[in-house]
Every structure is written in structure tokens, then in C-alpha cells.
Amino acid sequence: MAQQGKKGRWGPWALAGALLLAGGAGAQTRTVNVGLQAGGTLSWVTYAIGYFGIDRDLGLKVNARTYASKDATRVALRSGDTQVVVDDFLEVTLLRSRGFPVTAVYPFSLLTGGVIVPAASDIRTVADLKGKTIGATSLTDKTLLLLRAYARAKAGFDPQTAAQVASVPSPTMDQFMGRGEIQAALPFWHHGARMVSTGKYRQLISTGDLLRGLGLKPNVPLLYLVARNDTDPETLRLFVKAVLLAEERMKQDGGYWDAMLKEGLYNLPDRAQLPALRTQWAAGLPKGWSAADLNNTLLLTRRMIEVAGPDVVGLNRLDTRAFDTRFRP
Structure with a gap:
């Protein structure tokens, strides 16, 4: 009797409307499975999507799972365990050539960072790198390939043969440089920002200046959101929109960065380095996604292949069909 009385107070139309609203909200929610590389910055963004309630506002559920390495995210992408990951502009072509049904749907990060040297070093120009030992994460590191192209064009030598390139993990480059084992370093952008912010190091040349020196645009995307081709297109558009909304909020909200660090998504030993980070x-955030951006990436790839050769770069040409500009919000 009590239930009937309660139902009567709401009224049959109000109750039906409430049920319809609840069912509609559930039906509108879209789910995307996102693969995160341990230590990668996509985890910052997926965390921000939830932190700011963007997923709730858009009716999007983001299932994020962290993998130990980039290779592991690629395996997960191929198996279907995940639908979206971040990978670089060369790798998306390589993935497709290996039978991975994937497409780069939006740029995630520009080619940023540069060459770092000790603040007191006598290395003043790229030409001074000749005969020095340079720390790089790998021989296929995009900044190293770019530096090789620039040095050959502007200084008449290839650092790969006229200098020594040592394989050094990015987080330890400051230690190697402090001991004098390397005289210059090409760290990941966030490690480079931290190194420069200490005052013990300076940037010899930025990737933007390297690109400009080669006659290329400085805003070339390096990393992309790469998705399986069988992912629902509307869900992808919604996820891209969520990423862009999150990035805008991240620019302004200091509280988010405190929460992100507390969550353990990035190890920052000295909080004084946070502003530089x-x-x-x-x-490094892309300003848009157009055919012009893709053309800049194509030109950069051609220059890298000319300098380092297809064996080092890993491909003979960039497959422009691997990139899709239709997923702009």
C-alpha cells in the first residue's frame, strides 16, 4: 500500500519519464578501450578526462589499461584487447605493412625537445658536435634522425659517423652528462625540460629550429592517436573530443597537476620543475589536424629517409592512407 501511495504521488507520467530518461542515458553511453604505455603521457589525459568529468558529460566510458612497453600496446591493439593507443608517425605505416588494421586518427603530440648540453659547455652550435659523444635513446630516435639531416645540410657532417652516438635511457642522460660520458643529449621532451629547469643544462637547439633549418614547418606531429579500423567512428570522434577538452582544462588547472602527481602518473623528484614541465x-600540443599537417609529416619522412636510409628509418615511404583527418571534432 505504501508503494502504491508513493507511486501515486509521483504520477504515472512522471514515473514513465524518469524510466525513459534513465534508459536513454544508458543507451547513449559509448565505450572505448584505450591502451596506455607505462610512463606515457596519454595516461595524463585519460586521467584528466575522468578528473574533470568530461567522460560523464559526453556520455563516454573510457576503459584505460596500462601496458609495460610500446610493443605490448601494439600487441593489445592487434588482438583487439584495446582500440586506441598512441604511436609515432612512422610506426603507423609499419603497423599497417605488418597486417595491423589501424589508422592514425588525430595528432597527439608535436615533435618537440631538442639537443641538450651542459650550461658551461663550449659547444655553441651544431657544428661543435663533431667528434663529441651524443646520448640518444636509439638510432631510430626521431630527434637524432632530424639532427643528422640538419648537420649534414648545415654543417657538412653526419653525427652518426663524425661523432659517437651512445644508447642512453632518457631518464639517466643527466647522470651520464654529469660524469662527462656524453657531451650532448637528446632526451625525451619532459626529461629535457626538467634538465634545463635545473640551470645545469641548456638547450643547444630545439627541434623546431632543426625543422626550420631544413625548410620544414616547426609544428610537425610526432605522436598520433592510432585506432583499430573496426572501432565505431562516432565513439572515436567522441574520444578525440574528450582528449581535446581535457587538454584545454589541463592547461589552466593547477589542481589537476597536483592530483596527477599524487596519483603517481609521473615521477617528478623536484616539484620546482613542474612549471617547466x-x-x-x-x-607540444597540436593546433589542429589537416592535410597540410600530414604533408609536413610526409616531407619530414622523406628527408629522414634521404639522410639515414630506409633500413634505419624502417620504411621506404610514408603511407598517407594510414592517416585520416575525418575525426576532427
Whole structure:
């Protein structure tokens, strides 16, 4: 009797409307499975999507899972365990050539960072790198390939043969440089920002200046959101929109960065380095996604292949069909 009385107070139309609203909200929610590389910055963004309630506002459920390495995210992408990951502009072509049904749907990060040297070093120009030992994460590191192209064009030598290139993990480059084992370093952008912010190191040349020196645009995307081709297109558009909304909020909200660090998504030993980290992160955000951006990437790839050869770069040409500009919000 009590239930009937309660139902009567709501009224049959109000109750039906409430049920319809609840069912509609559930039906509108879209789910996307996102693969995160341990230590990668996509985890910052997926965390921000939930932190700011963007997923709730858009009716999007983001299932994020962290994998130990980039190779592991590629395996997960191929198996279907995940639908979206972040990978670089060369790798998306390589993935497709290996039978991975994937497409780059939106740029995630520009080619940023540069060459770092000790603040007191007598290395003043790229030409001074001749005969020095340079620390790089790998021989296929995009900044190293770009430096090789620039040095050959502007200084008449290839650092790969006229200098020594040592394989050094990015987080330890400051230690190697402090001991004098390397005289220059090409760290990941966030490690470079931290190194420069200490005052013990300076940037010899930025990737933007390297690109400009080669007659290329400085805003070339390096990393992309790469998705399986069988992912629902509307869900992808919604996820891209969520990423862009999250990045805008991240630029302005200091509380988010405190929460992100507390969550353990990034190891920042000295909190005084946070402003430099935020500035460098924001500088690496793409401003849009168009055929012109893809053409800049194509031109850069051609230059890298000319300098380093297809064996080092890993391909003979960039497959432009691997990139799709239709997923702009």
C-alpha cells in the first residue's frame, strides 16, 4: 500500500519519464578501450578526462589499461584487447605493412625537445658536435634522425659517423652528462625540460629550429592517436573530443597537476620543475589536424629517409592512407 501511495504521488507520467530518461542515458553511453604505455603521457589525459568529468558529460566510458612497453600496446591493439593507443608517425605505416588494421586518427603530440648540453659547455652550435659523444635513446630516435639531416645540410657532417652516438635511457642522460660520458643529449621532451629547469643544462637547439633549418614547418606531429579500423567512428570522434577538452582544462588547472602527481602518473623528484614541465607539455600540443599537417609529416619522412636510409628509418615511404583527418571534432 505504501508503494502504491508513493507511486501515486509521483504520477504515472512522471514515473514513465524518469524510466525513459534513465534508459536513454544508458543507451547513449559509448565505450572505448584505450591502451596506455607505462610512463606515457596519454595516461595524463585519460586521467584528466575522468578528473574533470568530461567522460560523464559526453556520455563516454573510457576503459584505460596500462601496458609495460610500446610493443605490448601494439600487441593489445592487434588482438583487439584495446582500440586506441598512441604511436609515432612512422610506426603507423609499419603497423599497417605488418597486417595491423589501424589508422592514425588525430595528432597527439608535436615533435618537440631538442639537443641538450651542459650550461658551461663550449659547444655553441651544431657544428661543435663533431667528434663529441651524443646520448640518444636509439638510432631510430626521431630527434637524432632530424639532427643528422640538419648537420649534414648545415654543417657538412653526419653525427652518426663524425661523432659517437651512445644508447642512453632518457631518464639517466643527466647522470651520464654529469660524469662527462656524453657531451650532448637528446632526451625525451619532459626529461629535457626538467634538465634545463635545473640551470645545469641548456638547450643547444630545439627541434623546431632543426625543422626550420631544413625548410620544414616547426609544428610537425610526432605522436598520433592510432585506432583499430573496426572501432565505431562516432565513439572515436567522441574520444578525440574528450582528449581535446581535457587538454584545454589541463592547461589552466593547477589542481589537476597536483592530483596527477599524487596519483603517481609521473615521477617528478623536484616539484620546482613542474612549471617547466607544464610549459613544455603545452608547447607540444597540436593546433589542429589537416592535410597540410600530414604533408609536413610526409616531407619530414622523406628527408629522414634521404639522410639515414630506409633500413634505419624502417620504411621506404610514408603511407598517407594510414592517416585520416575525418575525426576532427
